[in-house]
Amino acid sequence: xxxxxxxxxxxxxxxxxxxxxxxxxxxxxxxxxxxxxxxxxxxxxxxxxxxxxxxxxxxxxxxxxxxxxxxxxxxxxxxxxxxxxxxxxxxxxxxxxxxxxxxxxxxxxxxxxxxxxxxxxxxxxxxxxxxxxxxxxxxxxxxxxxxxxxxxxxxxxxxxxxxxxxxxxxxxxxxxxxxxxxxxxxxxxxxxxxxxxxxxxxxxxxxxxxxxxxxxxxxxxxxxxxxxxxxxxxxxxxxxxxxxxxxxxxxxxxxxxxxxxxxxxxxxxxxxxxxxxxxxxxxxxxxxxxxxxxxxxxxxxxxxxxxxxxxxxxxxxxxxxxxxxxxxxxxxxxxxxxxxxxxxxxxxxxxxxxxxxxxxxxxxxxxxxxx
Numbered sequence: 192x193x194x195x196x197x198x199x200x201x202x203x204x205x206x207x208x209x210x211x212x213x214x215x216x217x218x219x220x221x222x223x224x225x226x227x228x229x230x231x232x233x234x235x236x237x238x239x240x241x242x243x244x245x246x247x248x249x250x251x252x253x254x255x256x257x258x259x260x261x262x263x264x265x266x267x268x269x270x271x272x273x274x275x276x277x278x279x280x281x282x283x284x285x286x287x288x289x290x291x292x293x294x295x296x297x298x299x300x301x302x303x304x305x306x307x308x309x310x311x312x313x314x315x316x317x318x319x320x321x322x323x324x325x326x327x328x329x330x331x332x333x334x335x336x337x338x339x340x341x342x343x344x345x346x347x348x349x350x351x352x353x354x355x356x357x358x359x360x361x362x363x364x365x366x367x368x369x370x371x372x373x374x375x376x377x378x379x380x381x382x383x384x385x386x387x388x389x390x391x392x393x394x395x396x397x398x399x400x401x402x403x404x405x406x407x408x409x410x411x412x413x414x415x416x417x418x419x420x421x422x423x424x425x426x427x428x429x430x431x432x433x434x435x436x437x438x439x440x441x442x443x444x445x446x447x448x449x450x451x452x453x454x455x456x457x458x459x460x461x462x463x464x465x466x467x468x469x470x471x472x473x474x475x476x477x478x479x480x481x482x483x484x485x486x487x488x489x490x491x492x493x494x495x496x497x498x499x500x501x502x503x504x505x506x507x508x509x510x511x512x513x514x515x516x517x518x519x520x521x522x523x524x525x526x527x528x529x530x531x532x533x534x535x536x537x538x539x540x541x542x543x544x545x546x547x548x549x550x551x552x553x554x555x556x557x558x559x560x561x562x
Contacts, residue, residue: 198231202289204280204308207237207265208257211456213483214297214324219260220377221560224553226262229561233263234287236280240270242300269304277304281311292317293560296343297324299335306342313345320560321346325480326359350559352481355501372559374481374506376490376551380459383467392421396469399484401430406475406498408440413524415444427453427465466491470537477519479503489551492544494537496527511543
């Protein structure tokens, strides 16, 4: 049998730094690993405008301090609101003549642009891999999910981080090959200095972009029901909605001295210190397809208290790398907080967390993408 020809050029079409979303960080890390391990020239085509300012509820879409992926040339050519840029980008990528094009799929809003580029590339004979983070938008209407499904269907094959997402891809495109490779752990965050002082026997962290499906309100209610006193919860991340409601809930439940809210984007250095201080990350999601925040907790070897829902349960081994509770069950979460209310319990998980960290590498994801 003739050995396959080594790849000469790989294109990644999707957000990378200085865009500051979790998908941009993931895409940049994957592109850098492909450049390192494949021997191919890797180039990325990112967004000149990903979301219009009036539709973006966060503070800013760009962080100039974020470096581009190592070893990867980046072009910012895609405007989600300008179809002419979609055609122009497809022509640029085709002129690069890649052996493989990788396009992430995660939200309906970018699906028309990325799906059109994928379709144009395939028509030119270029193989396209969809890196599927979400096959359905968490809070989207049916027509929005159909847009995302349409984008995914334009690929030759797909890679997902877990079986539930792979099953959703199979429902969209039954003939499409789908590989499963767990979410790697980020390895480009700084080492914490440990300068944040502890404030209680148990330090909990809720981290990342705040949206209703992530169940922050459930966590706050469970914390009140737990009856714990020597505990602090830090909520850190941009609120796309619900900040006033969250503050009102904290005050109503008498938790103002227990809960700290940092309602903004945090730098990598600040993130490192928050994870260093916490005993556990809490992810009380109502639904999930995976979580980059869990991967970040695992990078810092912090156990996770998570809802037992598809997309999260695959990443947590109950009693070894964290704890699972029935999704949406406030009483169960409150009981779990009481049961895991000592630092010693979390500290005992360190050997399993260290082994997990070694197993989840970007090289394994790159291997799955390359097929």
